Amino acid sequence: MPASPNRVLFFDTTLRDGEQSPGATMSLSEKIRMAQQLELLGVDIIEAGFAASSAGDFECVSTVAREITKARIASLCRTVIADIDRSAEALRHAKQSRLHVFIATSPLHMEYKLKMTPDQVLRATDDAVRHAARCAGDVEFSCEDASRSDLDFMVQVCKVAIDAGARTLNIPDTVGYAMPEEFAARIAYLKERIPDDVVISVHCHNDLGMAVANTLAALRAGARQAEATVAGIGERAGNASLEELAMCLTVRKPYYGYEHAIKTDQIYPTVRTLSRIIGQPIPLNKPIVGANAFAHESGIHQAGVLANPETYEIMTPESVGIASNNLVLGKHSGKNAVKTKLEGMGYHLDAAQVDTVLGAVKSLADKKKELYDEDLEALVLEEIYRIPDKYRLVHIGVQSGDTGVPPCAMLVMEIDGVRREHAGFGVGPVDALFSAIATVTGRKPKLEQYAVNAITGGTDALGEVTVRISEDGAVGVGRGSHPDIINASARAYVNALNRLAKKREEISREQEA
Ligand code: KIV
Numbered sequence: 001m002p003a004s005p006n007r008v009l010f011f012d013t014t015l016r017d018g019e020q021s022p023g024a025t026m027s028l029s030e031k032i033r034m035a036q037q038l039e040l041l042g043v044d045i046i047e048a049g050f051a052a053s054s055a056g057d058f059e060c061v062s063t064v065a066r067e068i069t070k071a072r073i074a075s076l077c078r079t080v081i082a083d084i085d086r087s088a089e090a091l092r093h094a095k096q097s098r099l100h101v102f103i104a105t106s107p108l109h110m111e112y113k114l115k116m117t118p119d120q121v122l123r124a125t126d127d128a129v130r131h132a133a134r135c136a137g138d139v140e141f142s143c144e145d146a147s148r149s150d151l152d153f154m155v156q157v158c159k160v161a162i163d164a165g166a167r168t169l170n171i172p173d174t175v176g177y178a179m180p181e182e183f184a185a186r187i188a189y190l191k192e193r194i195p196d197d198v199v200i201s202v203h204c205h206n207d208l209g210m211a212v213a214n215t216l217a218a219l220r221a222g223a224r225q226a227e228a229t230v231a232g233i234g235e236r237a238g239n240a241s242l243e244e245l246a247m248c249l250t251v252r253k254p255y256y257g258y259e260h261a262i263k264t265d266q267i268y269p270t271v272r273t274l275s276r277i278i279g280q281p282i283p284l285n286k287p288i289v290g291a292n293a294f295a296h297e298s299g300i301h302q303a304g305v306l307a308n309p310e311t312y313e314i315m316t317p318e319s320v321g322i323a324s325n326n327l328v329l330g331k332h333s334g335k336n337a338v339k340t341k342l343e344g345m346g347y348h349l350d351a352a353q354v355d356t357v358l359g360a361v362k363s364l365a366d367k368k369k370e371l372y373d374e375d376l377e378a379l380v381l382e383e384i385y386r387i388p389d390k391y392r393l394v395h396i397g398v399q400s401g402d403t404g405v406p407p408c409a410m411l412v413m414e415i416d417g418v419r420r421e422h423a424g425f426g427v428g429p430v431d432a433l434f435s436a437i438a439t440v441t442g443r444k445p446k447l448e449q450y451a452v453n454a455i456t457g458g459t460d461a462l463g464e465v466t467v468r469i470s471e472d473g474a475v476g477v478g479r480g481s482h483p484d485i486i487n488a489s490a491r492a493y494v495n496a497l498n499r500l501a502k503k504r505e506e507i508s509r510e511q512e513a
């Protein structure tokens, strides 16, 4: 329950609904890393997964529940007793937990998906929420497809859920169909008919680009919990974007008058962490965090900003955690400097891990004069959070240029610890390299995306390559960073292959289980 009537709770579902976004699958260690960053960001509730849906989700919910202490940890469940028991088991060690029970309430979903009558939905809600309330002190109930549900039936189901023990009622716009005024009216109608101490939550999808607008309209109508994801990732067009909501409530505080606990200077680090984990770059024009969000191209705007930034900037880059100059470490930096810097960036590593990063910092500093936060972060992700590799690059050599000989790549790799060598030609150096890796690993994935990004300025910048491949319907995203972009490309490609292999292993483990 919020401490004051004007306090808005942020419920982050990046690890559950967000992960349903195509290509956004995360490994367990990546989800833990993301959950730690969400805790630093100050979200109130983290939905860590749908424990009953797979062994991987169960493991994620239970590990996040053990590791995270400040935020409340939630697990999604259908109105099925076995789902609720499984979630309760996964949340056993959480300091603060929440069971999030849902059932669809729209005529379409009840008839075609659930094949249940409205009476059966009411009974299932009562039984499940009652059972959940016996297992946990905190139960949230969601009417899936609420915005297309009959209003009075939706209220009736909500009342059943309250009587059975739910203290938060979530009204999702599951298919992103609602418009702000209409959605606000639905929330106001519900608010008038339920006790004041029950929190109304909203969960909006972005199919018509209205997720943030609908969420804000619902808050004005009495909702006090906003469900959102970092960068708005999620099923189809995604969910309401957490950073946009937080900044609307912050920049327009005099208009809304609501309190929240988001530390806005952790917004950019959080979006960046997600972007690196899922291997999807932040779009240039993305509100709040895109590279163009604070760039002023036209002369008139530049002159205005120089005279007074407020002429064209309604918030500062610093307020969302975008540092203008973050020159950090060099060749002579010691262990303490690296450790302190990492902690400031939200990475809490043990002594051996700090040593590993320090070694990597020194070797990068030999090649590159100035190291920035982004360089350091790239090293940490590369050295510490990389998933265990089935395929490992040992050496690569590439020859290209206008020599009359087609570009050629030579490589040495280890596959499950066995050394293999190969050389081959291609239309360009990256093509030669990727074909050689595909041949040596015996895999034939389709390359769907290849993107190069210079992480920091200068020709000695660390190059970051993102590769997206697909094979038999499964998608693997890989990242690699290195001052040599050919080397970064090879790392990214092998990383994508490793992630695909890991995904397949997890699927077959689950099928066996
Ligand atoms: O979009 C939706 O309806 C959901 C519910 C399960 C909360 O994600």
Ligand code: ZN
Pocket: 017, 172, 174, 203, 205, 235
């Ligand atoms: Zn959803």
